[in-house]
Amino acid sequence: MKEYFGTIFRSVRSLLKGMKLTGYYFTHPKEIQTEEYPDNRATLTMFDRFKGEVTMPHDENNEHRCTGCQACEIACPNGTIKIITKQELQPDGKKKKAIDTFVYHLELCTMCNLCVVACPSDAIVMGQSFEHSVYDKKQLKKVLNLPGSKIMEGVE
Amino acid sequence: MKLILDISFSSFATGIHEWLVGAIHSEGLVKVIEMVIAGLALLVFLVPLCFFLGYMERKVAAFMQVRLGPNRVGPKGSLQIVADTVKLLFKEGLTPNASDKFLFNLAPVIVVVTSMLVMAPIAFAKNFQIWDISIGVLYVSSISSIAVIGILMAGWSSNNKYSLLGAMRSGAQIVSYELSVGLSLISIVILAGSLRMSDIVMSQENGWWIFKGHIPVLISFVIFLIASTAEINRAPFDLAEAEQELTAGFHTEYSGMKFAMFLLAEYINLFVVSAIAATLFLGGWMPFHIGHWHTFNFVMDYIPSSIWFLGKTFAIIFIIMQFRWTFPRLRVDQLLTLEWKYLLPISMVNVILVTVMAIMGWHF
Numbered sequence: 368m369k370e371y372f373g374t375i376f377r378s379v380r381s382l383l384k385g386m387k388l389t390g391y392y393f394t395h396p397k398e399i400q401t402e403e404y405p406d407n408r409a410t411l412t413m414f415d416r417f418k419g420e421v422t423m424p425h426d427e428n429n430e431h432r433c434t435g436c437q438a439c440e441i442a443c444p445n446g447t448i449k450i451i452t453k454q455e456l457q458p459d460g461k462k463k464k465a466i467d468t469f470v471y472h473l474e475l476c477t478m479c480n481l482c483v484v485a486c487p488s489d490a491i492v493m494g495q496s497f498e499h500s501v502y503d504k505k506q507l508k509k510v511l512n513l514p515g516s517k518i519m520e521g522v523e
Numbered sequence: 524m525k526l527i528l529d530i531s532f533s534s535f536a537t538g539i540h541e542w543l544v545g546a547i548h549s550e551g552l553v554k555v556i557e558m559v560i561a562g563l564a565l566l567v568f569l570v571p572l573c574f575f576l577g578y579m580e581r582k583v584a585a586f587m588q589v590r591l592g593p594n595r596v597g598p599k600g601s602l603q604i605v606a607d608t609v610k611l612l613f614k615e616g617l618t619p620n621a622s623d624k625f626l627f628n629l630a631p632v633i634v635v636v637t638s639m640l641v642m643a644p645i646a647f648a649k650n651f652q653i654w655d656i657s658i659g660v661l662y663v664s665s666i667s668s669i670a671v672i673g674i675l676m677a678g679w680s681s682n683n684k685y686s687l688l689g690a691m692r693s694g695a696q697i698v699s700y701e702l703s704v705g706l707s708l709i710s711i712v713i714l715a716g717s718l719r720m721s722d723i724v725m726s727q728e729n730g731w732w733i734f735k736g737h738i739p740v741l742i743s744f745v746i747f748l749i750a751s752t753a754e755i756n757r758a759p760f761d762l763a764e765a766e767q768e769l770t771a772g773f774h775t776e777y778s779g780m781k782f783a784m785f786l787l788a789e790y791i792n793l794f795v796v797s798a799i800a801a802t803l804f805l806g807g808w809m810p811f812h813i814g815h816w817h818t819f820n821f822v823m824d825y826i827p828s829s830i831w832f833l834g835k836t837f838a839i840i841f842i843i844m845q846f847r848w849t850f851p852r853l854r855v856d857q858l859l860t861l862e863w864k865y866l867l868p869i870s871m872v873n874v875i876l877v878t879v880m881a882i883m884g885w886h887f
Contacts, residue, residue: 375865382849382850385849385850386845386846386849388849389587389845389848389849390845392586392587392588392589393583393586393587393845396586398589399586399589399590399591400589400590401589401590401591403591403594
């Protein structure tokens with residue numbers, strides 16, 4: 368008998384608890400999480416951890432941090448990254464390995480972040496952009512190093 | 524102010540009746556024409572009502588789930604249901620080859636017609652009722668249980684295992700919960716001493732039953748809400764549809780306007796159940812009065828009776844909608860446990876309590 372009424376009491380209490388929560392959400396429209404995407408495009412900010420695409424940041428002198436070590440290419444599980452290297456003549460007469468083109472196949476990328484983790488010199492980061500749709504598949508093949516860019520001083 | 528009060532639904536109805544009597548001398552013809560007018564008025568009232576309820580349901584669901592809900596078609600998405608209806612109108616009303624075609628096409632009609640029949644004894648405003656039948660409450664509870672035949676018919680004739688499962692669940696559910704609904708209605712009938720809807724409303728002139736009847740009436744109100752939610756197959760008792768388990772339950776095979784009729788019936792049933800609860804427990808079109816606060820009562824009397832009725836009805840509709848978007852669906856065994864082990868014994872004891880209270884005159 369005690370158990371019977373206890374069950375009723377507990378269940379009513381838990382049901383009222385649930386209704387209190389939904390009632391709270393109903394009466395507090397400021398809690399709404401919906402992003403009205405195409406409308407709020409101008410003010411939309413993505414989260415820090417959002418992974419939209421692989422990007423290679425360049426500084427104001429058009430210099431990047433990529434040494435061409437190909438660690439990202441090896442780390443990539445689906446062959447998204449292809450690095451074409453060249454031998455560059457240093458001022459002291461020695462030849463040094465450097466990147467010619469950093470090819471990034473966006474159509475193959477799953478945004479798994481493994482290349483960014485593998486990079487020893489922090490040359491690539493995950494970008495925030497997500498509007499990637501194009502009409503031609505070829506446009507998804509991107510070259511990340513800008514034309515005429517060089518490696519930053521002191522990055523080995 | 525006096526002029527505005529004079530224009531009420533009842534004076535409008537009386538005006539039509541007097542005009543018809545004056546214009547046509549055959550009494551039978553007047554009756555037939557009045558029936559047609561009442562039916563048309565009901566349809567004209569119900570279709571926008573269902574549009575509004577559909578919109579309200581989607582908005583309430585959205586806000587409770589921390590979303591925005593429909594907001595593209597029309598201002599704040601208010602025309603979304605109109606757009607959906609137009610879409611359903613253009614869809615092909617498919618009848619499966621292996622189905623029992625006659626029953627398949629008959630089932631949605633039965634479901635809609637029964638839910639519309641229940642509207643007859645509901646008092647929408649002061650002296651404004653389609654049919655003030657002397658057994659109003661009995662009529663409501665008996666007609667509303669015919670809907671299960673339509674649902675079983677739909678499930679059986681679809682020749683689809685999901686439909687059949689849904690229909691069978693619905694049958695078990697409605698047959699069991701009918702008892703609790705009946706017993707909670709009986710407690711008000713005992714107190715009011717009449718089955719007639721207008722008498723029940725008039726008996727609440729000095730206070731609604733939910734206030735006058737102490738805790739037993741409160742219990743029967745809660746039981747009525749729970750059991751009638753189960754009877755109209757709404758979540759958390761939507762085992763008959765259970766879209767995650769049975770695709771769409773008894774209306775899996777329906778499309779186009781036949782599907783829309785099931786949807787229409789669902790919303791009419793929601794309205795009817797809330798209207799019955801408002802009439803029996805919350806005083807129907809009676810305004811809210813507090814004892815001897817004459818000024819307060821006087822101000823309350825100025826609010827039209829139809830506003831009172833619709834306000835109470837929509838408050839209960841909102842509660843039932845909140846049930847749907849708060850509680851998870853019950854399993855079949857939990858459903859039957861709730862009815863046979865909890866609601867039915869409690870409502871039986873409750874009826875005895877109410878009877879004792881009515882005999883001893885302990886209510887106000």
